[in-house]
Amino acid sequence: MLKNAFTCFVLTIAFYSTLKSQAQIIDTVAVYEDKEIEFRFLNLKQSPASVDSIQPASHQPAFTLVPALNTLPGVRMEERSPGSYRLSIRGSLLRSPFGVRNVKIYLNDFPLTDAGGNTYLNSLDASGMSSMEIWKGPYGSLYGANTGGVVRVRTYEQQESTQAAVSLTGGSYGLFHQTLSVQQVWKKQFLKISQAFQRSDGYREQSTLQRQFYQASYHADYHKGMRFKALGFYSDLNYQTPGGLTLEELNDNPRAARPAAGVIPGAVEQHAQIYNKMLYTGIGHEAALGNHFRHVVSVFASHTNFQNPAISNYEIRKEMTYGLRTYVEASGKQTYKLLWNWNIGAEWQKTQSAISNYRNNAGTKDTLLAENDVQARQYFLFTQFSATLFNRLIVEAGLSLNNYIYNYRSVSRREDWVHQPFEIQLMPRVACSYKLRQQLLWRASVSKGYSPPTIAEIRPNDNTIHTDLQAEYGWNYETGLRFQNNRLRADVAVFYYALKQAIVSRINAGNNQYFVNAGGTSQPGLETQLSYAVLQQQSGLVRLLELKNSITCYVFSFDQYKNGSIDYSGNRLTGVPRTVVVSSMFVRFAKGMHFYLQYNYTGKIPLNDANTMYAANYHLVQSKIGVDLTVKRTVLEIFLGADNLLNQRYSLGNDLNAFSGRYYNAAAARNFYGGTKIVF
Secondary structure (H helix, E strand, O other), X not given: OHHHHHHHHHHHXXXXXXXXXXXXXXXXXXXXXXXXXXXXXXXXXXXXXXXXXXXXXXXXOOOOOHHHHOOOOOEEEEEOOOOOEEEEEOOHHHHOOOEEOOEEEEEOOEEOOOOOOOEOHHHOOHHHOOEEEEEEXXXXXXXXXXXXXXEEEEOOOOOOOOEEEEEEEEEOOOEEEEEEEEEEEOOOEEEEEEEEEEEEOOOOOOOOEEEEEEEEEEEEEEEOOEEEEEEEEEEEEEEEOOOOEXXXXXXXXXXXXXXXXXXXXXXXXXXXXXEEEEEEEEEEEEEEOOOOEEEEEEEEEEEXXXXXXXXXXXXXXXXXXXXXXEEEEEEOOOOOOEEEEEEEEEEEEEEEEEEEEEEEEOOEEEEEEEEEEEEXXXXXXXXXXXXXXXXXXXXXXXXXXXXXXXXXXXXXXXXXXXXXXXXXXXXXXXXXXXXEEOOEEEEEEEEEEEEOOOHHHHOOOOOOOOOOOOOEXXXXXXXXXXXXXXXXXXXXXXXXXXXXXXXXXXXOOOOOEEEEEOOEEEEEEEEEEEEEEEEEOOOOOEEEEEEEEEEEEEOOEEEOOEEOOEEOOOOEOOOOOOEEEEEEEEEEEHHHEEEEEEEEEEOOEEOOOOOOOEEOOEEEEEEEEEEEEEEOOEEEEEEEEEEOOOOOOOEOOOOOOOHHHOOEOEOOOOEEEEEEEEEO
């Protein structure tokens, strides 16, 4: 612990020294070309929050989100097998055996997270995401229930002209990824239609993936100050789940699926996999009401058909979600002394789930075990005031009032509805930033996080309604520095998060997942990020040389957590590495050639609450090389990439607190991909 703390301290001192030495660099090179992107980026730069913005497919492969998101400090994306995503912001992975929980995700202006708290992020194709903004730490004052943070996905960046693009990628282990997009720009309208297909045999036995994806985005400025927006996608996803291995099985054959053990069959025998068909649609409207008022409203709905033949049973879920989000924004006359705006609004959602569990007879549903209807309904009212004084000091204060209730009944036993309301929660947030120098910003914030159990946690695949499961909540205290000029961007954040009633996952002897409240957690952390353009020039062999580095140092532990007579207080937080370092280099040469290299060090990870088993640390190296050939308005990119160049044996997604030590899901050995993309 002292070694980790000392390392973090030294890195912080070095980071601050870099900031100080670079503060004198003169801004000489213009880096913005798109007005909309510049405006958004400057907003993020001046924000009092810890926020990052990335373009997933800029230097990374377009068939996965994992490498791009893992470049960000405090963000960890795992993929136990192709398509089986888990997303964690500042340790929120603890309660997610799969999928995304206690993180709120928006697709443009529409909530992708349903009323039950779950997000099917793996239904999306990475090629359909133009950019992502990740707001770290609880941000309930504007976005409602979450303890990890908020992710805002943009499906397009408006271009000046009509264009089309097609790409083909192939690689190791049967990888094939194809995308097609058409973008039409009129004077006052914009339409983008995207299609993607992906398949992979996977590295392990029983880990095939196949996904069809279609998406459309549209907006029209039909009158001065008036904009209509629409978004829709359909995803047909199927991925197999090989199951966790013991350490002995991992060392013997990391490519194997979980074998049979005693009376419990194996993953291959049970045809363990997930089928998920999802249809999502949303429409919205923005209206400028004079010079100082703006009204935004959006309605959305989704339908999910989810089937999971698992080792222990065969689950079928049919889910319907619909909701509304609206707010009014007032702003004052812009002056040097004062610029202010005030938002007040509401968001409401309802998710209806029909859940049935059957015996799994070699991939075919058999005898009915349990059948439940579960409804989740949540709404929150929110308001936030923000003021900028003398173009130097920004102050934000926000508050939301959150209500969550779920109803359930046993259909097979013909029971009446049972109503389970949670206490109404207030989620305040206060933040400020101060421009110490023209390029150096200090920020601080205090915010409350709150996240009730999801439908999948209240009614997991052990066929039991867990009415004793409580919402987790806590306070986050944070401060940081942000620096930027035309060559250097740097950020450092220090925070302390005290979470109460933390929800953690368990796996019983029948391989069924269930959840319990774990008392509390103590989460102090340090995050740093540095990006430096060593060379920027219009001529010569090397046109751009950019170096990046991010460091995550966490000393997370359980606090007042007992399981029966066993006291886990003081143990490291399950599933969270203490140290993660990601460094990268991007080089753009003359004649359109470019090269990208990324290194990821992840420290050892505790696999159970008792801290008796750890996943070993690993060193992951990835690279990509390509060339852009331009003929008139047509751009052809040819690229080759490599993953796990050091051929490390590691797990990119562990089964935490697994029964019989089945923690490990081996990631792919050294593998390669290549392809082409044409934009015309």
